[in-house]
Amino acid sequence: MRLRLAKEQCVGHALCHATDPDLFPIDDDGYSSIDSVEVGPAVAARARRGVGACPERALLLEE
Amino acid sequence: MQPTTTPRFDPRVSGLSQQVKTLAEPQLVYSEKARDVRAEYLDGALHLYRYEDILTINKHQDVLGNGGRGGSFGHDEKLIPLEIDGPEHKKWRRLLDPMFAPKRVQRLEDDIRRLAARLIDDARAEGGAEWYRAFCAPLPCQTFLGLVGAPLADLDFFVEFKEGVVHPKGETTEEIDANMATAGAKLLEYFNGFLADKRARLDRDDDVIAELMRSEVGGEPLTQADLINILFLLMFAGLDTVTSSLSCLISWLGRNPERRAEILAAPELLLPAVEELMRYESPVPSGMRFAQRDIDLGDGLLVPAGTQINAFWAAANVDPTFHEDPLRVDFHRERIRSMTFASGVHRCLGSHLARLELRIALETLLDRIPLYEIDADALTYNNIAVRSVTNLPVTIR
Numbered sequence: 001m002r003l004r005l006a007k008e009q010c011v012g013h014a015l016c017h018a019t020d021p022d023l024f025p026i027d028d029d030g031y032s033s034i035d036s037v038e039v040g041p042a043v044a045a046r047a048r049r050g051v052g053a054c055p056e057r058a059l060l061l062e063e
Numbered sequence: 064m065q066p067t068t069t070p071r072f073d074p075r076v077s078g079l080s081q082q083v084k085t086l087a088e089p090q091l092v093y094s095e096k097a098r099d100v101r102a103e104y105l106d107g108a109l110h111l112y113r114y115e116d117i118l119t120i121n122k123h124q125d126v127l128g129n130g131g132r133g134g135s136f137g138h139d140e141k142l143i144p145l146e147i148d149g150p151e152h153k154k155w156r157r158l159l160d161p162m163f164a165p166k167r168v169q170r171l172e173d174d175i176r177r178l179a180a181r182l183i184d185d186a187r188a189e190g191g192a193e194w195y196r197a198f199c200a201p202l203p204c205q206t207f208l209g210l211v212g213a214p215l216a217d218l219d220f221f222v223e224f225k226e227g228v229v230h231p232k233g234e235t236t237e238e239i240d241a242n243m244a245t246a247g248a249k250l251l252e253y254f255n256g257f258l259a260d261k262r263a264r265l266d267r268d269d270d271v272i273a274e275l276m277r278s279e280v281g282g283e284p285l286t287q288a289d290l291i292n293i294l295f296l297l298m299f300a301g302l303d304t305v306t307s308s309l310s311c312l313i314s315w316l317g318r319n320p321e322r323r324a325e326i327l328a329a330p331e332l333l334l335p336a337v338e339e340l341m342r343y344e345s346p347v348p349s350g351m352r353f354a355q356r357d358i359d360l361g362d363g364l365l366v367p368a369g370t371q372i373n374a375f376w377a378a379a380n381v382d383p384t385f386h387e388d389p390l391r392v393d394f395h396r397e398r399i400r401s402m403t404f405a406s407g408v409h410r411c412l413g414s415h416l417a418r419l420e421l422r423i424a425l426e427t428l429l430d431r432i433p434l435y436e437i438d439a440d441a442l443t444y445n446n447i448a449v450r451s452v453t454n455l456p457v458t459i460r
Binding site: 009011012013014015017018026028029030031049052053054055056057 | 118122157160161163164165166167334338397398399400401402404406407408410414415
């Protein structure tokens with residue numbers, strides 16, 4: 001599956017990063033620096049947690 | 064924006080806040096409002112209670128933030144960036160965001176930990192103490208002085224004027240504003256002196272104000288007025304909110320010792336517990352938004368151009384149409400989405416610093432005095448502007 005960031009929706013809550021700093025990196029301003037990454041089934045649960053933590057729904061997981 | 068004749072709404076003296084003024088658990092009212100009412104006009108402001116509606120409004124390009132009808136807080140200018148909008152707002156956030164980003168505020172961790180430990184030990188030495196004054200208030204104040212690079216010796220003086228500006232006395236908007244202006248003038252004098260001192264030793268300091276003095280915005284160095292403005296913002300937005308949040312969290316854990324035991328048994332729960340308790344307590348209950356054009360929120364809810372909106376983050380946080388079992392405080396929640404720090408472009412600039420302070424304060428407290436007791440009957444809640452527990456007697460056995 002694919003993890004994607006709707007960049008214009010990110011306002012820097014950094015809550016995805018708090019759930020998993022490796023899977024959800026942020027830049028020096030505190031905004032998500034993900035563009036679009038392929039995630040394997042092994043990290044699907046971690047990906048879902050981070051996506052679910054975004055108050056803006058800026059992160060999307062496409063199956 | 065269409066001209067409007069509605070008098071300006073002041074959430075400190077009108078609207079839903081007045082109905083829940085001193086309730087220990089306003090969450091019950093907020094949750095029912097979100098479930099049954101969705102939206103209503105009170106005292107001329109459209110009150111919004113549901114998560115999805117508020118999220119849409121916060122993201123909407125035709126909506127202005129808290130300063131949509133001018134500055135507040137007894138300061139003539141609009142506060143940067145809280146009360147400005149559009150490209151000007153974007154410009155300032157670009158400068159300020161990195162200074163308050165998670166990695167950057169992390170640098171303050173050791174200082175905050177030492178400070179928390181010292182305050183707790185001092186309070187413990189006294190036996191019983193009132194913790195709003197002994198701990199919740201001084202911790203963010205001293206953190207602020209460190210952040211802006213002001214001498215710690217200024218603490219008492221600073222706290223006195225800060226109280227006068229952040230908690231001005233008065234029952235009407237006019238009384239409140241007049242008292243606020245008096246205290247504001249004294250604070251302005253202090254800030255001017257502080258900035259002059261700082262300019263003299265600029266190359267040696269690396270605090271936020273020194274960095275701002277060395278920065279440019281739109282190709283120009285910041286003016287004295289800009290710096291004063293930002294100092295006022297940091298004070299209004301950053302001191303009282305953390306003090307109040309701390310008082311809410313310490314009270315909640317004090318009233319629910321069996322839930323505190325969960326965290327003591329599994330310290331990794333502290334981080335989700337802070338997040339979940341901040342959702343439930345929602346210390347900043349609402350914010351103002353202003354619709355510049357007609358906005359359709361769906362299912363028959365239309366927000367006409369010119370509407371002043373009182374968006375209740377606290378209701379969105381316990382909205383049963385969005386959260387599962389919202390009135391249950393659950394440290395194991397799979398997903399905690401909250402409006403605690405608002406959303407959209409005006410997302411709280413200091414949210415990462417606030418979270419850091421709260422986490423370290425509770426970590427230190429639970430480490431040093433895990434079994435503190437509070438007198439639940441003596442707690443005094445105030446839900447106007449910022450929810451806080453202003454009388455918080457803590458006993459240590």
